[in-house]
Amino acid sequence: MTDGEVSAALNELWADLSRRPLWRRPYTWLYIKLMTKYRLKLLSPKDVKILVPRGKVNYCHECCDNCCLGKHSAVLLHLQDIAMLLDKGHESYISQEKPTFAKEVLNERPALERNQRSVYWRVFPIIKQNKFHACSALGVDGLCKLYPNWPLSCARFPYSLHADDKRIFFSPRCPSYLLDEVRGARAAVMIKAAVEAYNAQIKDIILLHYVPEKLSELGLMKYLKWPL
Ligand code: SF4
Ligand code: SF4
Numbered sequence: 550m551t552d553g554e555v556s557a558a559l560n561e562l563w564a565d566l567s568r569r570p571l572w573r574r575p576y577t578w579l580y581i582k583l584m585t586k587y588r589l590k591l592l593s594p595k596d597v598k599i600l601v602p603r604g605k606v607n608y609c610h611e612c613c614d615n616c617c618l619g620k621h622s623a624v625l626l627h628l629q630d631i632a633m634l635l636d637k638g639h640e641s642y643i644s645q646e647k648p649t650f651a652k653e654v655l656n657e658r659p660a661l662e663r664n665q666r667s668v669y670w671r672v673f674p675i676i677k678q679n680k681f682h683a684c685s686a687l688g689v690d691g692l693c694k695l696y697p698n699w700p701l702s703c704a705r706f707p708y709s710l711h712a713d714d715k716r717i718f719f720s721p722r723c724p725s726y727l728l729d730e731v732r733g734a735r736a737a738v739m740i741k742a743a744v745e746a747y748n749a750q751i752k753d754i755i756l757l758h759y760v761p762e763k764l765s766e767l768g769l770m771k772y773l774k775w776p777l
Contacts, residue, residue: 556632583758
């Protein structure tokens with residue numbers, strides 16, 4: 550496939566699937582089953598409440614942390630991210646080797662524990678980490694080698710969407726920020742990416758259950774641990 554083809558084919562697959570109701574025959578029972586386990590309603594930015602003060606953006610130049618380093622920073626990839634990496638010839642960044650955490654660590658960090666238990670963590674790959682748990686796309690200059698074609702989770706961070714109450718907050722994991730109205734445009738990009746990342750999870754679950762054979766044809770299934 551040529552540049553952009555896997556992403557375009559994946560978009561077309563989703564468009565085709567969502568043209569008709571998901572509960573149509575012969576998928577009615579499957580739809581009911583999925584409904585009981587997952588949120589299937591896609592959101593738009595107007596459906597979410599923004600809890601972040603206007604213009605608040607991350608200020609990486611003065612950061613004493615680096616969110617591209619560390620076990621807990623492993624970036625889970627959506628189908629859309631995998632397709633983009635394949636289109637850009639970055640297959641080598643995709644990995645199913647995920648960090649593991651001691652029980653005590655998980656006990657102290659309920660969000661991490663929830664994430665580890667989730668079907669997404671078990672099924673989808675991450676961006677490869679090196680032996681020091683640095684993201685393999687992190688350049689020696691401290692910049693992301695993939696930007697601007699980077700994973701959705703990186704595009705939205707530190708903006709996060711809380712799925713239960715549909716609110717977008719500024720992640721407490723990001724210690725360095727500015728309040729700058731001029732940068733409101735960048736905040737808007739992260740808000741959009743946070744919603745997109747949330748929706749991508751829903752689309753992934755639906756595509757995985759409805760059209761796994763089509764995902765295989767696109768060369769995407771080999772990166773997933775599916776069926777579990
Ligand atoms: S933690 Fe926040 S400020 Fe620090 S590198 Fe990451 S995004 Fe930038
Ligand atoms: S893909 Fe880029 S921004 Fe995302 S964790 Fe890796 S180096 Fe950082």
